[in-house]
Amino acid sequence: MTDLQIQYKGISTYTKSKGISSLVLAHQTEIESVNNIPCFFWGSLTDPYVTAKCWSTIAKVVRSSFGPIPPSLRDPIASAGTEKIRFEGFSSCNGVYVRLDMKPEAIDGDFIATGTTNVDFNDPMLNALNSIQKNEKVTLAVGQQEMQVITSTTKVTEKKVTLPMRWIKGLTCVQLYLADMDLKFEANKIQTIQLFQTLPKGSVKGDFFITKRAGKFTFSTLATADGVRIGGIQRLRLLEGILAIVEKIFVYESADRETCAIVCEFGKMQLLMAFSPDAYRGFSGEGKALEHMTGNLPVEWIHGLNSLLKSNETFDPTLLSIEHDIDFGTMDQLTSNLSSIGLLGYDVTERNHFYRQLPFKTERILSLNPRLKNAKKLIENSDVTIVDKKDGYVEANVKGSGVVHKVIIDHNGYRCTCEWFTAYQGKRGICKHVLALKIAL
Structure with missing residues (x-):
């Protein structure tokens, strides 16, 4: 599968003059109207040291x-708007999702425009992040004025990078997992530091569980009724760089106990890290979004929402239904469709969706899934x-490769006689035969 080629007109730069540090993140998108905007946000960081540590963690993940x-x-992908800035990305294997939510208190400046773009985190800038001190003044610009490098020592250079299709597919899936999670711990x-002191060394196999006994958290190989399962526990080492500055953590788990997420609280910002069921399973291949892709979402609706909603704005289906006279059933379907193509993110702490203006055309997403x-x-x-x-029951014959499969959809869910369903029992999304029947219905 070919990745999305992105060409930057300039590079991200970090400069320091008279004790003031300036960080400018180069941006590029497929959306021409957004590309014409030289800058989304310009201002200063109120807690540059913590912000730099979180950015370094994001870079470590990706x-x-x-x-x-x-x-x-x-x-990483950056979203600016509604007095917030969000940075998010995936590991190369697509099994770890990370997002930094910078609250209004974390930034002091002007939002010139609203939008989402992927930004250039290059090595010089990452090295500079590691040198930022607690009392430094750091200026942040998401975007780049006239797409030029603002420094007297660095020439403007073009840089080609790729936005992986796995990331795009991951964005269509991960918020569906997050919306299915509940707070467990x-x-x-102190409890967080004690917990990570029990993290096994090296690469280990098998499931581990976060458990709590006598007010103390620990990692254990023993499954308990209230334990939170973590597959590929070595992935938690990605959080080690921020453990010394974290105020508290929240541990979330999905209803099927397959996926989990850890939210690190810093007061002015939160860093979320979500983990797929196992190290070898990426969010992009799970197929959770397939059930919501059976209906076609009119392109004009997407364009309408892009003009109506700002990036990072809370998406309230009930309020939108009332304000714009949209049937509640239609709005539920619209919410599912928007989530399934990545236009909605999910905030597990606030328990609501937020709107995301993507840096690529939405029709690209609809053509990515081979099962669809x-x-x-x-x-x-x-x-x-x-x-x-009949009521609550549908049975169909669906042709396969040299065989006819029986598909049943009823109040208990769905079933298919194909090898995919037999192997995964719906844990990795519905098979193409069930999906075809749903589309037909």
Whole structure:
């Protein structure tokens, strides 16, 4: 699969003059109207040391890999708007998702425009982040004036990077996992340090669980009723660089106990790190978004929402339904569709969605999933035959490769006789045969 090529007109720069540090993040997007905006935000960081540590953690995540895919340099996605700035990204294997939510108290400046872009985190800038002191004054610009480098020593250079298709697919899935999570544990600073002191050394196999006994948290190989499962526990070492400055952590777990997330609280900002079920399983391949892609979302609706909502704005389906006279059932479907194509993110602490203006065209997302393509091909070839349909029950025959599969959808869920369903039992998304029947219905 070909990655999305991004060409920067300049590079991210970090300069220091008369004791004032300036950080300018180069940006580029497929959306022309956003590309014409020289800068989204310009201002200063109120807590530059903590911010720098969090950015370094994000860079650590996006340069890591825990699966068969080798680590490679990737650039985080930044969203500016509604008095907030968010940075997010994935590990190269797509099994770890990270997001920094910078609250209004973390920044002091002007939002010139609202939007989302992927930014250039280059080596010189990362080295500079590591040198930032607690009392330094740091100016942040998300974007770049006239797409030029603001420094007297560095020439303007073009730089090609890639936005991986796995990231785009991951954005269509990860918020569906986050929306399914509940808070399990809250640990203060001392409890957090004690917990990570029990983190096993080296690369270990098997499941581990975060458990709490007598007010103390620990990692254990023993499953308990209230324990939070973590697959690929070595991935938690990505958090080690911020443990000394974290105020508290919140541990979340999905309803199926397959995925988990840890939210690190710093007062003015929060860093969330979500982990796929296992180190070898990326969020992009789980197929959780497939069930919400059966309906076609009109392009004009997407353009309408882009003009109506700002990046990072809270997405309130009930309020939107009332204000714009949209049926509640239609709004529920719209919310699912927007989530499934990555236009909605999810805040686990606030328990609500937020709108995300993507730096790439939405039609790109709809063509990424091979199961969705194959399901639509089954429909086009008339390979789906409904043999029984009544209240709460549908049975169909769906042609496979030299065999006909039986698909049943009822109040208990769905079932299929294919090898995919037999192997995963729906844990990695629905198979193309169930998806084809859902589309047909």
